[in-house]
Amino acid sequence: MDIGKARAELVLVALLLGVGIGLRMPALAFVALPLAVHLLGGFALAAADRRPRLAASRTLTASRAWEGEEIEVAVNVTNRGRRVELLHLRDPVPSEAQVLGGTWELVTDLGPGEAATLAYRIRVRRGVYDLAGVQVQARDLLGFVGWSEEVPCPATLTVLPRYERLQGVALAPRRTLPQAGTARSRRPGSGVEFFGCREYRPGDEIRRINWKASARTGDLVVTEYEEERAADVAVVLDVREAAYRGENPLDLLDHAVRGAASLVQGFLAGGNRVGLLLYGAYLDWVYPGYGRRHGERLLRKLARARPGRSEVFAELRRIPTQLLPAGSQIAVVSPLLPGDEEDLGALAARGYRVMVLVPDVTTMERESLGEGPEVELAARILALERRALLARLYAAQVRPLVWDVRYPLAPQARAAWRRIR
Amino acid sequence: MIPALLGSVGAYLAVWAALGFTREPLWWASLAAPLVAGLGAVLRHRGLLGAGLYLQVGLAAAAAVGGNRTLALGAVALAAWSWDMGNLARARLGLGDPRRIRRLVLAAVGRSTGLALAGLGVGLGFSSLRVRLPFWGVVGGVAASWLALVLLLRAVGRAYGLGGEARGNRSSSLRFTG
Structure with a gap:
């Protein structure tokens, strides 16, 4: 009081x-x-107003939304006690939210049984937000007695990253799972990619006989196809603070998260077993799994991704390989720091198949830099550095894609990762 | 904000009138009182509003001692009214529905005016009384009034305060923590 x-x-x-x-x-x-x-x-006169007895409830049009969506929030405050002469209601809006309209702060009086409503529309950045309660300041008309408290009306708003449907991304890990999938298994079986020819054995399907090869050799020859199976895939999202530079590091991280979400959903759609590692201030690991529910779990984990700093995980060489099945596919999403290509190469040398998605900060910030000879020169230098980086990654047996974030990822991914090198 | 400014200017003028519109050089230092109160009203600053009230009541007290007591009482009533208005302006009334807010403001102005007039009436009534009391009688009376006021405030605080909240060790742990 x-x-x-x-x-x-x-x-x-x-x-x-x-x-x-x-x-x-x-x-x-x-x-x-x-x-x-x-x-x-x-x-x-003021003491005639007892401590206000208020109850609040919160309604969201959606507790699970995609980034960029509009969400309507309504907070209803009901007076269950005696009259409150002057009531100041304020619903704390998350700092990452952009208020599009409506009322999130109101001054009014409230009679017994009456209700006041705060209703507003927001657009929120990717994340998980715990909306706790509405802040209430009640006082008498002349301000002799006042009360401040928070009336709880909890709700959780989850804003998931948007993702693109990736198709045609080829996987070829050294080891595959027994289930059918889209990863090339390096063994003959039922598939669509040509694998080889062998002599006919009783029981082979007649339609698999390669008549041209049979005519050349004089014996019956059948065509074999490469079996496509599911694979273990680990998507590693780099959330090291040092990797996200530039004027809008959080925007760059948002692009990286969207890229990781696209990869995760694409791999899951291919029947693969997908795990997720957030590599930054600490290791945040989601065990590999299948299916839609697992996809939702991974998206929620990605929604929480924030940059962090740690001396232990300052370099990618600390990626815990004991968590990753031997010979599996690793997809790293990172803007990359100098020297990271060596660590990725070390992973490839241990038998992992490594692909890396690099959200390009230079193309993202190019428009905000304007025109001029200095900008042109800087862009050329950065392009040369990028080309050298790509060459080093290819030499290290890593399949890179520098993603021009101004354009959709799917066609760029298809072009870069369609074929196995 | 404007009523608060008008009130503080009115209180200042009343004090000045009580002192016969003096033009002594030292008097102009007293302009600080309405300035501080006005600044508090404009900036909606609680501390400045309080300081303004204290300065204005101090001026009124000086006027009551050395000048017209009726005008000094009027200045105190105006200062209290101005303080109410300043505190009302701090409530960010612009965030409310204009019709409701107008009704609230009118009620607040009415209540504050009523209290200020009642205070003025009591002050004038007491100052017109001619009662002879021994000194220690006055001291005892004031002490008794003070005690009554304190007890009243405590009782009000207990009746309308937080109430019903647990005290002492309220560890949420269900386990033995020794």
Whole structure:
């Protein structure tokens, strides 16, 4: 309870009375009288307002949304006690939210049983937001007695990253799973890619006989196709703070998260077993799994991704390979720091198939830099550095894709990763 | 904001009138009182508003001692009214529905005016009384009034305060923590 105003007046009255009587100056004591009446009257009227008994409820048009979507929030505050003369309601909007319209702060009076509503529209950045309660300040008309509290009306808003449907991305890990999938298994079986020819054996399907080869050799020859199976895939999202530079590092991270989400969903759609590792301040690992529910779990994990700093995980060489099945496919999403290509090459040397998606910060920020010879020169230098980086990655047996984030990822991924090198 | 400014200027003028519109050089230092109160009203600053009230009541007390007591009482009533208006302006009323807010403002102005007039009336009534009390009688009366006021405030605080909240060790742990 805030009675600061009453206390200030009380001190003044006491001062005047004390000095007036102590110095035998009745005029001073008389001056205190209007204040004393003001204080007693105002406080008595204010105290008629008991502590407000308020209840609040919150409604969201969607508790699970995609980034860029509009969400309508409505907070309904009901008075279950006596009349509140002056009520200031404020719903704390997340700092990452952009308010598009409506009322999230209101001053009103509230009679018994009456309700006040805050309703507004927001657009929120990717993330998981715990909306706790509405802040309430109640007071009497003259401000003699006031109360401040937070009325709980909890809700969780999950804003998932958007992703693209990737198709035609070829996987060829050294080891595959027994289930059917889209990864090339390097063994003959039922598939669509040509694998080889062998002599006919009883039981082979007649339609698999390669008549041209049979005519050349004189014996019956059948065509074999490469079996396509599911694979273990680990998507590693680099969230090291040092990797996200430039004017808008969080925007770059958002692009990286979208890229990782696209990869995750694309691999899951291909029947693969997909795990996710957020590599930054600490290791945040989601065990590999299949299916839609697992895809949702991974998206929620990606929604929470924030850059972090750690001396231990400053370099990619600390990627915990014991978590990744031997011979599996690793997809790293990272803007890359100098020296990372060596660590990725070390992974490839251990038998992992490594692909890396590099969201290109230069193309993202090029428009905001304007025109000029210095900008052109810087762009050329960066393009040369990128070309050298790509050459080093190819030499290290890593399949890179530098993603021009101004354009969709799917066609660029298809062009870069369609074929197995 | 404007009523608060008008109130503080009115209180200042009342004090000046109580002192016979003096033009002594030292008097102009008293301009600080309405300035501080006005600044508090404009900036909606609680501390400045309080300081303004204290300065204005101090001026009124000086005027009551050395000048017209009725005008000094009026200045105190105006200062209290101005303080109410300043505190009302701090409530960010612009965030509300204009019709409701107009009704609230009128009610607040009415309540504050009523209290200020009642205080003025009590002050004038007491100052017109001619009662002879021994000094220690006055001291005892004031002490008794003070005690009554403190007890009243405590009782009000207990009745309308937080209430019903647990005290003491409220560890949420269900396990033995020793």
